[in-house]
Amino acid sequence: MSFGSPYFTLPEFTYHKPKTLREALELLEKYGDEAKVMAGGVGLIPFMKERLISPTHVIDIKEIAELKKLEYKKGEGLTIGATITFSELEKYQLLKEKYRALYQAVKLASDNIIRNRATLIGNICEAIPWVDGPIPLIAYGAEVEIKSLDEVRRTPVADFIKGPVEIDLKPGEIVTSIHLPDIPEEAKSGFLKFNTGSEFALLNIAAYLLITAKKKDVRLVYGAISSKPARALEAEKILLRDGDLNALISMAAIKASEELEVISDVLASEDYRRHLIKILTMKLLKELVEEV
Amino acid sequence: MVHKLSLIVNGIKRTVEVKDNEILLDVLRDKLKIKSLKAACWRGECGLCTVLLNGKLVKSCLVLAVEVDGSEIITVEGLVKDGELSPIQRAFIEHGAFQCGFCTPAFVLASHQLLIENPNPSEEEIKEKLGGIICRCGTYLEIIKAIKSASRFYQKK
Numbered sequence: 001m002s003f004g005s006p007y008f009t010l011p012e013f014t015y016h017k018p019k020t021l022r023e024a025l026e027l028l029e030k031y032g033d034e035a036k037v038m039a040g041g042v043g044l045i046p047f048m049k050e051r052l053i054s055p056t057h058v059i060d061i062k063e064i065a066e067l068k069k070l071e072y073k074k075g076e077g078l079t080i081g082a083t084i085t086f087s088e089l090e091k092y093q094l095l096k097e098k099y100r101a102l103y104q105a106v107k108l109a110s111d112n113i114i115r116n117r118a119t120l121i122g123n124i125c126e127a128i129p130w131v132d133g134p135i136p137l138i139a140y141g142a143e144v145e146i147k148s149l150d151e152v153r154r155t156p157v158a159d160f161i162k163g164p165v166e167i168d169l170k171p172g173e174i175v176t177s178i179h180l181p182d183i184p185e186e187a188k189s190g191f192l193k194f195n196t197g198s199e200f201a202l203l204n205i206a207a208y209l210l211i212t213a214k215k216k217d218v219r220l221v222y223g224a225i226s227s228k229p230a231r232a233l234e235a236e237k238i239l240l241r242d243g244d245l246n247a248l249i250s251m252a253a254i255k256a257s258e259e260l261e262v263i264s265d266v267l268a269s270e271d272y273r274r275h276l277i278k279i280l281t282m283k284l285l286k287e288l289v290e291e292v
Numbered sequence: 293m294v295h296k297l298s299l300i301v302n303g304i305k306r307t308v309e310v311k312d313n314e315i316l317l318d319v320l321r322d323k324l325k326i327k328s329l330k331a332a333c334w335r336g337e338c339g340l341c342t343v344l345l346n347g348k349l350v351k352s353c354l355v356l357a358v359e360v361d362g363s364e365i366i367t368v369e370g371l372v373k374d375g376e377l378s379p380i381q382r383a384f385i386e387h388g389a390f391q392c393g394f395c396t397p398a399f400v401l402a403s404h405q406l407l408i409e410n411p412n413p414s415e416e417e418i419k420e421k422l423g424g425i426i427c428r429c430g431t432y433l434e435i436i437k438a439i440k441s442a443s444r445f446y447q448k449k
């Protein structure tokens with residue numbers, strides 16, 4: 001079926017299916033940068049078909065029970081393991097109730113057949129500038145847990161993604177889970193994605209909003225606008241001010257459209273993306289505020 | 293390395309030898325001769341290579357064959373019982389829910405699975421659940437009609 005084209009076949013590699021995390025880490029230690037972890041394979045396999053990467057060892061983590069974790073603890077937050085798929089997250093009632101922005105992003109990521117295999121952690125490890133997973137995670141201040149044979153470390157998702165297909169992961173390391181902090185009952189969050197026809201977002205945005213008499217906390221995160229997800233820090237500050245919330249939202253939306261670094265590409269010009277930032281910020285924040 | 297896989301494909305035990313880098317789609321089509329599976333994009337976009345793998349729809353162009361040793365696979369061929377077409381297959385014929393037919397095996401299989409999981413889907417739910425498969429002839433409206441008309445057979449079960 002290959003019609004003689006390499007793009008339909010895979011380069012040669014050795015397949016491994018470790019049963020425990022320890023076994024996987026030993027394999028990663030042994031093969032170093034010749035090895036790649038495979039979760040759903042939805043991102044890895046097309047990349048290998050196109051010869052963008054050609055690992056000589058593929059380490060399938062699907063059967064590692066320790067990575068199949070999906071657990072919420074009050075006061076601590078939500079832990080999502082490395083083999084949890086988008087479909088599993090979609091069915092997880094707590095996500096819909098508590099982490100709405102992530103739930104909405106999960107529902108809009110690709111299609112429901114792909115979601116049966118694709119994992120959230122694979123999505124952030126891909127670090128393609130238009131993917132949806134990282135945007136709500138950064139809005140919640142989520143962290144990734146990374147393990148190697150001799151170290152465990154945690155790093156915010158915002159720092160983990162360094163640029164297009166570039167992540168803070170050394171040979172021998174694996175991402176074991178994502179941790180979302182617990183959020184107050186009064187907090188609101190949401191996600192919007194603007195795409196035309198294909199799944200490539202021209203803009204995706206997540207907002208986290210906590211506005212009470214005692215405490216204010218706001219995060220606005222944007223994807224698909226430049227090499228990595230970005231927060232609109234000046235716009236966030238506007239929303240922390242006292243005053244008429246609707247007026248502040250309009251000001252913040254304009255500020256966000258001006259302050260962010262935005263690229264032009266074949267999908268949309270810089271001007272068009274800035275326009276989208278303004279409109280979608282306004283739409284998302286108004287929706288969240290009306291719920292309050 | 294050559295791996296000897298044993299699978300249950302459409303209810304029949306099959307064994308097949310594969311290398312580490314072989315794709316499930318190619319193994320099913322070329323080695324096990326399941327020709328209902330089509331390959332059009334090879335990268336997860338079109339859905340025409342969709343199979344039921346252990347009860348879940350997956351796009352077989354993005355699955356390694358070695359991964360699925362011991363699994364159960366169902367394709368549209370597996371919906372025929374004792375030479376009789378299943379209700380969803382009959383509904384596709386009654387409603388002319390295809391033109392060239394290239395996408396039909398995938399749509400029939402995914403529609404069947406949709407109705408098993410949700411015997412009374414709304415139009416929105418149908419669109420959402422079939423959103424990963426592309427019909428280049430644009431017969432979506434007829435497909436939706438076919439699913440709605442077949443749904444009563446799944447409700448009785």
Ligand SMILES: Cc1cc2nc3c(=O)[nH]c(=O)nc-3n(C[C@H](O)[C@H](O)[C@H](O)COP(=O)(O)OP(=O)(O)OC[C@H]3O[C@@H](n4cnc5c(N)ncnc54)[C@H](O)[C@@H]3O)c2cc1C
Binds near residue numbers: 036114119132175
């Ligand atoms: C048709 C199609 C449509 C899509 N549409 C969307 C969309 O709308 N929105 C969106 O956000 N995404 C979309 N995607 C991308 C898709 O969501 C990601 O490719 C997927 O989530 C990757 O997850 P995976 O488990 O398949 O990762 P894999 O393919 O297994 O891995 C991807 C990369 O991450 C690495 N990796 C995976 N897990 C780990 C780990 N635990 N530790 C270290 N490294 C790891 C792998 O080595 C590899 O480099 C689409 C993909 C396809 C094919």
Ligand code: FES
Binds near residue numbers: 335336339341342353
């Ligand atoms: S050939 Fe698999 S999705 Fe297109």
Ligand code: FES
Binds near residue numbers: 396426427428
């Ligand atoms: S009937 Fe031709 S692709 Fe669907």
